[in-house]
Amino acid sequence: MHGKTVIVTGANSGIGKATALELARRGAHVVLASRNMAKAESARLDIMRATNNPAIECLSLDLASMRSVRHFVETFTKRFNQLHILINNAGIFSRHRALTSDGFELHFGVMYLGHFLLTRLLTPHLRRGAPARVVNVSAWGHHFGALDFDNLRAEKSFAPLSAYVQAKLAQVIFTQSFAQRMHGTGVTAYSLHPGMINTNLGQDLPNALRVVAGRALATPYQGASTSVYLATAPQIEQYSGGYFSYRTFLRSYTKTPTKTSQLTRDVALAQKLWHISEHVCREDTWVH
Numbered sequence: 001m002h003g004k005t006v007i008v009t010g011a012n013s014g015i016g017k018a019t020a021l022e023l024a025r026r027g028a029h030v031v032l033a034s035r036n037m038a039k040a041e042s043a044r045l046d047i048m049r050a051t052n053n054p055a056i057e058c059l060s061l062d063l064a065s066m067r068s069v070r071h072f073v074e075t076f077t078k079r080f081n082q083l084h085i086l087i088n089n090a091g092i093f094s095r096h097r098a099l100t101s102d103g104f105e106l107h108f109g110v111m112y113l114g115h116f117l118l119t120r121l122l123t124p125h126l127r128r129g130a131p132a133r134v135v136n137v138s139a140w141g142h143h144f145g146a147l148d149f150d151n152l153r154a155e156k157s158f159a160p161l162s163a164y165v166q167a168k169l170a171q172v173i174f175t176q177s178f179a180q181r182m183h184g185t186g187v188t189a190y191s192l193h194p195g196m197i198n199t200n201l202g203q204d205l206p207n208a209l210r211v212v213a214g215r216a217l218a219t220p221y222q223g224a225s226t227s228v229y230l231a232t233a234p235q236i237e238q239y240s241g242g243y244f245s246y247r248t249f250l251r252s253y254t255k256t257p258t259k260t261s262q263l264t265r266d267v268a269l270a271q272k273l274w275h276i277s278e279h280v281c282r283e284d285t286w287v288h
């Protein structure tokens with residue numbers, strides 16, 4: 001990974017931090033994209049100490065704000081002309097209805113729309129860095145997701161798990177659409193389920209469930225293994241658009257794409273998601 005520039009979102013804890021650490025160990029220049037700069041700086045020092053790689057830096061990114069996403073890309077652009085690997089990892093699970101600064105339901109806004117905008121704004125950098133890869137950390141739960149375009153601001157209803165899996169489904173569909181649009185450019189994209197991993201993500205779950213789940217879960221390092229595989233494995237370009245899965249109980253990941261939900265095969269749904277996303281991100285200078 002020497003000479004490669006990598007961005008990892010949500011890199012200050014859990015799977016994102018473990019992913020950043022492993023890519024740093026392999027010699028990449030790693031940008032930790034984080035909304036909490038104190039936690040990011042602490043992660044940066046941990047990663048530098050563990051890997052002896054000084055090329056680790058923090059840049060501020062709050063995916064719940066499109067202004068912050070744009071500002072992140074402006075700052076990144078001043079420092080870097082090319083990007084080789086973008087790992088859209090940041091995620092949340094909240095039991096409470098909340099909105100992003102732009103008024104979208106928080107799960108959808110952070111995990112899907114924020115990453116959609118980030119990826120689209122960084123597409124020129126990825127094209128200049130080709131061969132380049134985008135890795136979207138989704139979840140097996142996307143199988144239970146549906147897209148309700150009339151409820152993107154949770155104006156009709158809010159159910160935490162439905163909101164979470166809707167965002168994860170949108171990430172899988174976006175990966176497929178983006179991969180198709182990038183065909184022939186040297187930029188490829190993959191989505192994945194990282195496994196059931198012991199991280200901060202479940203902190204909003206009831207205590208009893210957290211204790212029981214905690215015993216069965218895999219480590220953040222194991223949770224990072226599928227992302228690291230998709231970021232680094234040679235000759236996986238033929239699988240661009242595919243979804244990969246970490247099998248928690250086997251402690252291993254699939255090396256070829258695995259099955260996605262029925263809705264991911266709905267071409268009209270994918271087109272609608274793409275057009276609505278472009279519209280709400282209000283970007284008239286997309287580079288294809």
Ligand SMILES: NC(=O)c1ccc[n+]([C@@H]2O[C@H](COP(=O)([O-])OP(=O)(O)OC[C@H]3O[C@@H](n4cnc5c(N)ncnc54)[C@H](OP(=O)(O)O)[C@@H]3O)[C@@H](O)[C@H]2O)c1
Pocket residue numbers: 009010011012013014015016033034035036039061062063064089090091092110111137138139140193194195196197198199200201202
């Ligand atoms: N753990 C699992 O079993 C599991 C299963 C399936 C999928 N996943 C997915 O794996 C990914 C990583 O999650 P994790 O388990 O490692 O959880 P985690 O330890 O809670 O890490 C989530 C990261 O996302 C960041 N984040 C949250 N909201 C953000 C925002 N608005 N802007 C920027 N960063 C934000 C968090 O930053 P702060 O520290 O500032 O909160 C944190 O660094 C997520 O996409 C999650 O949905 C996890």
